Every structure is written in C-alpha cells, then in structure tokens.
Amino acid sequence: EIVLTQSPDFQSVTPKEKVTITCRASQNIGTSLHWYQQKPDQSPKLLIKYASQSISGVPSRFSGSGSGTDFTLTINSLEVEDAATYYCHQSSSLLTFGGGTKVEIK
Amino acid sequence: QVQLVESGGGVVQPGGSLRLSCAESGFTFSNYGMHWVRQAPGTGLEWVAFIRYDGSYKYYADSVKGRFTISRDNSKNTLYLQMNSLRAEDTAVYYCAKDGNQYDSSGSYFDYWGQGTLVSVSS
Numbered sequence A: 001e002i003v004l005t006q007s008p009d010f011q012s013v014t015p016k017e018k019v020t021i022t023c024r025a026s027q028n029i030g031t032s033l034h035w036y037q038q039k040p041d042q043s044p045k046l047l048i049k050y051a052s053q054s055i056s057g058v059p060s061r062f063s064g065s066g067s068g069t070d071f072t073l074t075i076n077s078l079e080v081e082d083a084a085t086y087y088c089h090q091s092s093s094l095l096t097f098g099g100g101t102k103v104e105i106k
Numbered sequence B: 001q002v003q004l005v006e007s008g009g010g011v012v013q014p015g016g017s018l019r020l021s022c023a024e025s026g027f028t029f030s031n032y033g034m035h036w037v038r039q040a041p042g043t044g045l046e047w048v049a050f051i052r053y054d055g056s057y058k059y060y061a062d063s064v065k066g067r068f069t070i071s072r073d074n075s076k077n078t079l080y081l082q083m084n085s086l087r088a089e090d091t092a093v094y095y096c097a098k099d100g101n102q103y104d105s106s107g108s109y110f111d112y113w114g115q116g117t118l119v120s121v122s123s
Helices: none
Strands: A004-007 A010-013 A019-025 A033-038 A045-049 A062-067 A070-075 A084-090 A101-105 B003-007 B010-012 B018-025 B032-039 B045-051 B058-060 B068-073 B078-083 B092-102 B110-113 B117-121
Touching (some): A004 A084, A019 A033, A019 A101, A033 A062, A045 A062, A070 A084, A084 B045, B018 B092, B032 B068, B032 B110, B045 B078, B045 B092, B078 B092
Parallel strands (some): A010 A101
Antiparallel strands (some): A004 A019, A019 A070, A033 A084, B032 B045, B032 B092, B092 B110
C-alpha cells in the first residue's frame, strides 16, 4: 500500500498569508496525486488533479506542484473562507489518502 | 448539474448488515466508475471500494474485503454498498463519489461527492 504523509498536521495562518502543504508518497507515483478541501460538516471538494492541473470553478490562488514522491499544495493569499482540512490522495496503486492538514485562520 | 444522494445509513449492531444506496443524476452514469469513501468521526478519509463503469471490475480496501460488496444498476442510475459482518470500526459517514475519468478501469480522482450517510455500529 502506498502511504501518503502530509505536513504539517495543523497550521494557523493570517489572511493574505501564503500557505504551503506538502504530501510525500512512500514510493514513486508519477503525477497521480490529487488534492481536496473539506470544510466542517461538508463533503470534500476537488481542488487539483494530477498534481498540478487546475479544476474549473476553483479559485486561482490554489495551485499544485510536484511529481514522483514529493508534492505541494499552495494557497496564495489565504482568505477566511479557506479555513478547512486539506487532503492529498493518490491513484497510482489502489487508492489512499494522506492524513489531512487542518488550516485555521488566526 | 451532477447530484449524488446517498441513503440507507443508520444504527446497526455488531455483526449486522446494511445496504447503502446512491442515486445519481446530471451525468451519464454508465460511462463512469464509482467509489465509496468513508470518514470515521473526527478522522480522515478512507477509500472503501471502486466499481468500473460497466460493473465488470471491482476492488476493495483490505479493511472491508470479504465483508462489503459494491454493485451498480446502470438502468436505475444507482450505486450500492452491501455491508455485512459490521464492526464498531466501520462506524463512519459513507460518501459515494464519482470518478473523474470516463471509462477508467482502475479509478482515478473523485470529481463529485454526495453529502454522505452515517453508519453507526453499536450494541
């Protein structure tokens, strides 16, 4: 099973600050890595697919990068509405999720 | 627009069974693989099962293999999850999710999610 390790587990950030979340895979997964946002009491929402491909309707401040084993989700100029838990997910071999990163607004 | 609506959750005793359903609309259901993903209270997401667009191929997380069965009825645009031999650790919100790629045989990303249905396994 491919294990995804996210860091940090928790981040407290002020509005307009830049946020960087990393996801490390236990083996090479190419670009089969996707990112989701989940707000409290809501279903997850797709933010980025295949490491860096943008999704229609998702604000441009969200971007992804990486390949192989190391990936990054970046939120440029954080907004209050971005308070949520963020998950990475790989589809290279079976399907697994990272443990999540909770982003809180200071 | 795409809509996924789960139903069938509830409280069940350990060792019991439950069948979840997910009704789909707003897209050509028979062209897409479908997934079940669960989330135990206060924890992260866990992928549970995938079924190919035509129902010919299914695979499961090790934690549910042999106990859960995923199926679909393309004539009714409905996805199912039959859960047997339920355990306390199966307690979770269960989401159905649409695969992002048409005709994908092994599952990729989840582009739409239902609102979830809560399954509670308790005596």
